[in-house]
Amino acid sequence: MKVLVAVKRVIDYNVKIRVKADHSDVDLTNVKMAMNPFCEIAVEEAVRLKEKGVATEVVAVTVGPKAAQEQLRTALALGADRAIHIETDERAESLAVAKLLAKVVEEEQPGLVVLGKQAIDTDNNQTGQMLAALSGLPQGTFASEVAVNGDKVNVTREIDGGLQTIALTLPAIVTTDLRLNEPRYAKLPDIMKAKKKPLDVKTPADYGIEVASKVSLMKVESPAERKGGVKVASVDELIDKLKNEAKVL
Amino acid sequence: MSILVLADLHEGQLAGATAHVIAAAQQIGGDIDVLVAGEGVQAAADAAAKLDGVSKVRVADNAVYAHQLAEPMGALLVELADGYTHVLASASTTGKNVLPRLAALKDVSQLSDVIAVDSADTFKRPIYAGNAIATVKSDDALKVITIRSTGFDAVGEGSSAPIEAVDAVVENSQSSFVKEELAASDRPELGGAKVVISGGRGMGNGENFKLLDGIADKLGAAIGASRAAVDAGFVPNDMQVGQTGKIVAPELYIAVGISGAIQHLAGMKDSKVIVAINKDDEAPIFQVADYGLVGDLFEILPELESKL
Numbered sequence A: 001m002k003v004l005v006a007v008k009r010v011i012d013y014n015v016k017i018r019v020k021a022d023h024s025d026v027d028l029t030n031v032k033m034a035m036n037p038f039c040e041i042a043v044e045e046a047v048r049l050k051e052k053g054v055a056t057e058v059v060a061v062t063v064g065p066k067a068a069q070e071q072l073r074t075a076l077a078l079g080a081d082r083a084i085h086i087e088t089d090e091r092a093e094s095l096a097v098a099k100l101l102a103k104v105v106e107e108e109q110p111g112l113v114v115l116g117k118q119a120i121d122t123d124n125n126q127t128g129q130m131l132a133a134l135s136g137l138p139q140g141t142f143a144s145e146v147a148v149n150g151d152k153v154n155v156t157r158e159i160d161g162g163l164q165t166i167a168l169t170l171p172a173i174v175t176t177d178l179r180l181n182e183p184r185y186a187k188l189p190d191i192m193k194a195k196k197k198p199l200d201v202k203t204p205a206d207y208g209i210e211v212a213s214k215v216s217l218m219k220v221e222s223p224a225e226r227k228g229g230v231k232v233a234s235v236d237e238l239i240d241k242l243k244n245e246a247k248v249l
Numbered sequence B: 001m002s003i004l005v006l007a008d009l010h011e012g013q014l015a016g017a018t019a020h021v022i023a024a025a026q027q028i029g030g031d032i033d034v035l036v037a038g039e040g041v042q043a044a045a046d047a048a049a050k051l052d053g054v055s056k057v058r059v060a061d062n063a064v065y066a067h068q069l070a071e072p073m074g075a076l077l078v079e080l081a082d083g084y085t086h087v088l089a090s091a092s093t094t095g096k097n098v099l100p101r102l103a104a105l106k107d108v109s110q111l112s113d114v115i116a117v118d119s120a121d122t123f124k125r126p127i128y129a130g131n132a133i134a135t136v137k138s139d140d141a142l143k144v145i146t147i148r149s150t151g152f153d154a155v156g157e158g159s160s161a162p163i164e165a166v167d168a169v170v171e172n173s174q175s176s177f178v179k180e181e182l183a184a185s186d187r188p189e190l191g192g193a194k195v196v197i198s199g200g201r202g203m204g205n206g207e208n209f210k211l212l213d214g215i216a217d218k219l220g221a222a223i224g225a226s227r228a229a230v231d232a233g234f235v236p237n238d239m240q241v242g243q244t245g246k247i248v249a250p251e252l253y254i255a256v257g258i259s260g261a262i263q264h265l266a267g268m269k270d271s272k273v274i275v276a277i278n279k280d281d282e283a284p285i286f287q288v289a290d291y292g293l294v295g296d297l298f299e300i301l302p303e304l305e306s307k308l
C-alpha cells in the first residue's frame, strides 16, 4: 500500500508573529519557517507504517512556493521515498489545496492519505475533510491512533467529549492530532541521502486547477492586548481582589 | 438571507454551543433553520425549537446519522443546503469534521472559527493561534462557516418553533462506529463554564489534579489542562485548553502550574479575569494574568480551598 502525506510550510511554532503596519497581513519577512507540527506527525505515522511493513512507499506532497521544497526534503530525510512539489506563489487556500491533492490521489492511488488536522498559520482545519469529500473517500480526523487491518483502518479520534473509534474502508483519509505519535528528528546521514531522493515539480496548471479563492483578506489586526502583570502577595489578597475588585467570586 | 444551523449534540442531547451559533446567525440576519441530525434526537429537536430566533427545526432522525459520522452528515447537508445563503455549525469537533465536506462538495471555501460578524459576507476570525485577527470577505454563493462559541452570547429560550421531519436519507458503507470512551463528569462543560481551573505540567502527576477538585467544587468550576498535562497522561484529552484543544472564555480562569505558551494562551486569553499560580515569577502566563500569585502550588491550593 502506498501512503501519501501532505505537508505544509508554515511559520515555526515558537515564533511570535507581528502584524504588518498597514494591516494587510502578518509580517513573515525573515521569520523562521518549518514544517507544520501536525504534518511532522503525519510523516512520522506514514514512515512507521512503512517500518511495520504495512506501507510499501511513502510519497510526500506540498503546495507552495519554491522554498517549500525545504519541507519536502525534511520529509524525505525523515523517511519518505519521494516527493511532489506543486509550485505556486499564490496563497493557496484549503479548498484549492484539497482540489490539487484530490488530483494527486487520482494519479497516485494511495491506500491511505495522511494530513495534519490543522495548519498553525491559518488554523483552518479543513483540508483533509475537503479532500475526503472531493475524492469520495471516508475520513478519520483528529487521529490519536491508526490501526490498519486488511482492507480497513480503525481510527481513534480525539473528540470534544473524549475518544471515538471508527472503522473506515480503505482507501481513506486520516488527519493527525498531537498525540498520534512523537516525531523523530532527521539524522545527518539521512539529510544527506534525502538530497538524492526524487522530487517532482508540477504546477497547479498541470492539474487544471485554479488556485485563486473567492475569499479575500481585508484586514489583519493584532488582538486586544491584555493588561496583565499584576502580582498579589498572598492567597488572602487574591481572594480579596477577586471578591471586591474583579467581583467574580 | 436564509441560514441553516447544524445543531451540536452531546450524547444525543442538544449541546450548549448551538445557542451561541444561533446568536451569530441572528447577527447575519434572515430566517434561521436548525438541523438536528442523529439517532433518537427528538428531545434535542424539542430543545432547539425553544431557542429564540429559530424559524424552524428540521429533524433527520435515522440510524445512519448515529454518532454524526462525517460521510452521511456531509451528504445530508449537501442535500439540504439548496436555498440557504449560509450554513453554520459550532467549531466543535463535529462541526469541524462535517462542514468542510459540505463546502468542498459545493465548491466553496469554509470560514473556520468565526468570532465576529461584520456583515452577511464579512467576518472576523483568529489566525496564528489568535495572535492576529483576520477580517475576511467571502464572495462565495454559499457561505459555510464554523462559529467559535466564545465570540457570541447564547440566545435565550422562550420560543416554540415548528419542527418538521427531513425525509432525505443517505447511505453510508464507508465508515462505521466502533466505540466511544466519553469522559464522565458531574462538572460543567469546559466550553460553557463560568469558572475554569486548569492544571499544567507543574501539577506533577494525575493524582495531584485532585488538589483542583475541592476548589472546583466550591466555585462550580470546570477543570481544564495544558497539553503538557494531557500528553504526560495526567488527565484525558478532552480537558486540553488551547490552540488545538478547547477554547474557553469564562468569567474566571485560574491557571495552575502552567507556563503560558502561546498555544495555551490561544485557548483562554479571552477570559474575563485570569489568575495564574506559578512558582516561576517570570513565567509568561503572568503577562496575561490579572492576578498572579508566585509560589508553590502544593502550598497555595490547599490554602485557597480552605479560605474560599
Ligand SMILES: Cc1cc2nc3c(=O)[nH]c(=O)nc-3n(C[C@H](O)[C@H](O)[C@H](O)COP(=O)(O)OP(=O)(O)OC[C@H]3O[C@@H](n4cnc5c(N)ncnc54)[C@H](O)[C@@H]3O)c2cc1C
Binding pocket: A013, A037, A038, A120, B199, B200, B201, B202, B203, B225, B226, B227, B228, B229, B240, B241, B242, B243, B244, B245, B246, B256, B257, B258, B259, B260, B261, B262, B263, B264, B267, B277, B278, B279, B280, B283, B295, B296, B297, B298
Ligand atoms: C502544534 C502545537 C499545538 C499545541 N497546542 C497546545 C494546546 O492546545 N494547549 C496547550 O496547553 N499547549 C499546546 N501546545 C504545547 C505548548 O507549546 C506548551 O508546550 C504547553 O502548553 C506547556 O504546558 P505547561 O505550561 O503545562 O508545561 P510547562 O511549560 O512545562 O510549564 C510548567 C509550569 O509549571 C510551573 N511549576 C512547576 N512546578 C510548580 C509548583 N510546584 N508550583 C507552581 N508552579 C509550578 C513551572 O514554573 C512552569 O511554568 C502545542 C504545541 C504545538 C507545537
Ligand SMILES: Nc1ncnc2c1ncn2[C@@H]1O[C@H](COP(=O)(O)O)[C@@H](O)[C@H]1O
Binding pocket: A006, A007, A008, A009, A036, A038, A039, A042, A061, A062, A063, A064, A092, A094, A097, A114, A115, A116, A117, A118, A119, A120, A122, A123, A124, A125, A126, A127, A128
Ligand atoms: N499548501 C499545502 N500543501 C500541502 N498540504 C497542505 C497545504 N495546506 C494544508 N495542507 C494539509 O492539510 C492539513 C490541514 O491544513 P488546514 O486545513 O489548512 O488547516 C495540513 O496539516 C497539511 O497536511
